[in-house]
Amino acid sequence: MSLIRWNPLHELDRWPSDFFGVQRDINRLFDNFFRSSMGSEETMATSVYAPAVDIAEQENEFVVKVELPGVAKEDVKISLESNILTIKGEKKQEKEEKNKNFHRLERSYGSFQRSFTLPSSVKSEKIDAVFTNGILNITLPKIEEAKPKQIEVKVR
């Protein structure tokens, strides 16, 4: 074994500049703890995880971004049903697991799902989605009535 094990405690030295990272590391420690106490790899594979999301409102549209590194676009499904936007899919592990000796397995695999309630002011037929560098960008244009309008009021 030539790579030396990464020691998460070493990362604690970065406090406080790496606050979020530390928090994640601590979570990971617990994750690993529970995983190893529960044992089977199956619990890992079948658990549903929730990817991180940003939602921004712009003048003419809503933009939803979902972090999905390593997910093939064929494995993502986006649906809109009575104003509930659902992004779901599966992150598949590479097929050729033979002759591979894993030293660390931290990335999540398996199903993911997130749902959001949208305001009714979205053109559902004009929703567009693009995958760039592991981030799914969903653009939801607003209907005309929902766009901000300038109303001039004449002062008499």
Added chain:
Amino acid sequence: MDTNNRNDLERKPSHALAKRPEPLATLVTPVADIYETADSFTIRLDMPGVSKGNVHVMAEPGYLVARGEVDARVHESGTLLFSEIGRKRYIREFKLGEGTKHNEIQAQLEDGVLVITVPKSDELKAREITIR
């Protein structure tokens, strides 16, 4: 379930950050899968939002560091209604043991995943011994 809890914990501070005029980038340790094959080690790091120009892998004897910065265009203008991604910089260091060829390391970016291949030196490779 852990993921949800984690997001709840982080939602508050990232909201606060999102409201600043120039938010600070959070330093994130990207999660990694590391596996070994007959002639190399492979490290896969999740770095969503990083493009080819914003990722750097540096190796010297005994040490490897991977850095990445999320593209500015990932952050949309407009009002953030929900913010979990935020501004991030990824960094992770690895110690390379003896028997790895640090000057033949290869790296590529595949859909937000940085894949680094560290070849083994001949001494480290498993070898079949012929029976005489």
